[in-house]
Structures are given as C-alpha cells and as structure tokens.
Amino acid sequence: MAQGDIDLGVQVGSIAMKNPIATASGCGGYGEELAEFYDLGRLGAIVTKSITLQPREGHPPPRLVEVRAGMLNAIGLANVGLDRFLAEKLPALARFDVPVIVNVAGSTPEEYVAVCAALDAADGVAGIELNVSCPNVKRGGMEFGVAPEPLAALVEAVREKVTRATLIVKLSPNVTDIAVTAKAAADAGADALSLVNTLRGMAIDPWTGRPALTNTVGGLSGPAIKPVAIYMIRRVWEEVAGPRHLPVIGLGGVQFAEDVIEFLRAGATAVSVGTANFVDPQTCVTLVDGVREGLARLGVSSARDLVGRMQRGGET
Numbered sequence: 003m004a005q006g007d008i009d010l011g012v013q014v015g016s017i018a019m020k021n022p023i024a025t026a027s028g029c030g031g032y033g034e035e036l037a038e039f040y041d042l043g044r045l046g047a048i049v050t051k052s053i054t055l056q057p058r059e060g061h062p063p064p065r066l067v068e069v070r071a072g073m074l075n076a077i078g079l080a081n082v083g084l085d086r087f088l089a090e091k092l093p094a095l096a097r098f099d100v101p102v103i104v105n106v107a108g109s110t111p112e113e114y115v116a117v118c119a120a121l122d123a124a125d126g127v128a129g130i131e132l133n134v135s136c137p138n139v140k141r142g143g144m145e146f147g148v149a150p151e152p153l154a155a156l157v158e159a160v161r162e163k164v165t166r167a168t169l170i171v172k173l174s175p176n177v178t179d180i181a182v183t184a185k186a187a188a189d190a191g192a193d194a195l196s197l198v199n200t201l202r203g204m205a206i207d208p209w210t211g212r213p214a215l216t217n218t219v220g221g222l223s224g225p226a227i228k229p230v231a232i233y234m235i236r237r238v239w240e241e242v243a244g245p246r247h248l249p250v251i252g253l254g255g256v257q258f259a260e261d262v263i264e265f266l267r268a269g270a271t272a273v274s275v276g277t278a279n280f281v282d283p284q285t286c287v288t289l290v291d292g293v294r295e296g297l298a299r300l301g302v303s304s305a306r307d308l309v310g311r312m313q314r315g316g317e318t
C-alpha cells in the first residue's frame with residue numbers, strides 16, 4: 003500500500019486529530035519548548051503541563067533523575083497558574099494548527115472545577131485532561147485517582163461545568179485494578195480516558211544513603227513502564243473502553259513507531275509521548291512519519307482500523 007493512501011486521522015471525543023501522536027503532559031511545557039524544533043501543527047494534539055488555580059514553584063531540585071530504562075520525576079506541578087496560562091500561554095498556541103488539550107490538577111474538587119470551568123469558556127481549548135494523581139487535601143492526602151468514589155465525585159463535579167471541551171480523565175497506574183477507576187471515570191461522564199500516569203518510585207544513592215530526589219518519592223516514566231501501560235490499556239479496552247466506544251489516549255514509554263502501533267493494537271486511539279522528548283525533541287514528528295510507514299507495511303489504510311486489533315492465542 004502506498005503511504006499516500008494512509009489516513010492517519012483519529013477522533014478523541016470532539017477532537018479531530020490529524021494523526022494519533024500527541025505530546026504528554028509535563029514533557030513539552032506549554033508547547034513553546036517543542037515549537038523551537040518543529041511546527042506544532044504537524045502533531046495530532048498538544049497536551050500542556052498541569053495547570054493549577056494558583057501558580058506553583060514545584061519541588062526544589064533535583065526533581066528529575068535518570069534511572070535505568072527511564073526517568074524519575076517529582077516536579078511538584080510547577081506551573082504559571084490559571085490566569086497567566088489564559089493570558090499568555092494559551093494565546094501563544096493559537097498560531098499553530100493543532101488542537102490544544104490542557105491538563106488540569108488541583109488539591110480540592112473546588113479547585114479542579116474552577117480551573118476547568120474557566121478553560122471550558124476559553125477560546126482555543128479543545129480538550130481538558132484531568133490529572134487525578136494529585137493528593138486530595140480534603141481526604142488526608144490520598145490521590146483522587148486511586149479509589150473509585152472520590153474519582154467519580156470529582157469527574158461528576160467537573161463534568162457539570164465542562165460542556166464544550168472534550169473531557170479526558172488521566173488514570174493513575176498506582177492501583178490494584180485500573181478497570182475499576184476507568185469504569186468510575188466513564189460512569190461519571192468522561193468523554194475519553196488517558197493512561198498511564200507515572201508509577202510511584204524512588205532511588206537512593208547507595209554510598210551516601212541520600213534519596214536521588216529532594217522529594218524522596220517520584221514518578222517513574224519511560225521505556226521501563228511500557229509493558230505496564232500496554233497491559234493496563236488492554237485491560238481498560240476490554241472492560242470499559244471497547245464496549246462503550248470510549249477513546250483511550252495511551253502513554254507510558256512510547257518512543258518508536260512500533261510502540262505506537264503496539265499501543266493502538268492494545269486499544270489506544272491515540273498516544274501521548276513524554277520521556278522520549280528528553281532523548282530527542284523531534285520524537286513526535288519522527289513518529290508521525292514512522293507510523294505512516296508502519297501502516298503501509300501492514301497494508302492497513304487507516305490508523306483507526308488498528309485500534310484494539312490484537313490476536314489471541316490460537317487466533318489468526
């Protein structure tokens with residue numbers, strides 16, 4: 003099949019992506035960092051770093067360390083806050099022909115609702131991705147995303163205010179069964195799911211005994227977590243997303259075109275790319291071309307046709 007005959011377009015809620023490649027939250031700033039390397043309009047979507055109601059400094063460095071087959075980070079949600087994001091960062095993205103998905107974080111449901119309502123009313127926000135891996139200060143620090151009840155309550159509260167943008171809930175992998183939280187988010191009105199966020203981890207210098215991160219505990223990302231992400235996407239696809247036709251944005255260790263094809267087969271409609279941008283900032287655009295080549299090689303004319311398509315034991 004000729005590469006020119008390949009249709010890379012995919013749909014996530016009301017977001018028409020020209021290809022299934024998006025940036026991952028926190029790994030490309032507000033877009034401007036990657037715009038130094040290529041036209042952001044070549045991407046399927048841009049996902050911003052987490053935005054909170056108030057500006058945040060984040061944790062002091064070191065807040066990012068390389069580990070074998072990945073990275074540990076404890077950035078602590080450093081960001082400019084909602085007002086500056088709306089005044090400066092969002093307008094700067096308008097010159098690119100790319101849907102903007104704004105990732106949102108907070109420590110109370112009220113904070114999430116306030117940020118999401120303001121973003122939903124703003125021009126140029128195609129999607130809102132809820133980062134539910136934040137400690138819920140009202141519930142003694144437990145993450146919103148690890149138990150179905152607080153997650154459902156949060157998504158329902160946000161859903162009431164988000165009437166225009168596609169609402170994506172980004173699931174935490176730090177759970178016993180991700181199908182449980184996926185179902186809670188879907189029942190509460192999510193238009194799409196994204197998974198996975200980082201896996202909790204830590205590293206200690208063997209000779210000084212000092213933790214590698216100032217925050218001690220961080221989130222593991224990169225190639226090390228890819229098989230976990232694939233498993234969890236498949237589980238969510240089978241239990242929740244497939245039967246309900248709910249789009250999934252897959253992420254966790256995507257680096258090569260083969261990875262994208264693997265994620266689509268697991269059940270993702272699109273992928274987000276995080277840590278790989280630190281290896282090569284051109285990764286996302288290289289992936290767009292690579293996926294086109296891969297689909298041509300498979301004789302599949304549309305990226306959509308590959309979603310969920312894997313063989314089972316004995317099947318041909």
Ligand SMILES: Cc1cc2nc3c(=O)[nH]c(=O)nc-3n(C[C@H](O)[C@H](O)[C@H](O)COP(=O)(O)O)c2cc1C
Binds near residue numbers: 223
């Ligand atoms: C440096 C860094 C910062 C991140 N910041 C955020 C963030 O602000 N919000 C969020 O939802 N996820 C954040 N993430 C998680 C990524 O979006 C992604 O879920 C995770 O890293 C797995 O993808 P990857 O292996 O491609 O990096 C961050 C990850 C890294 C490495």
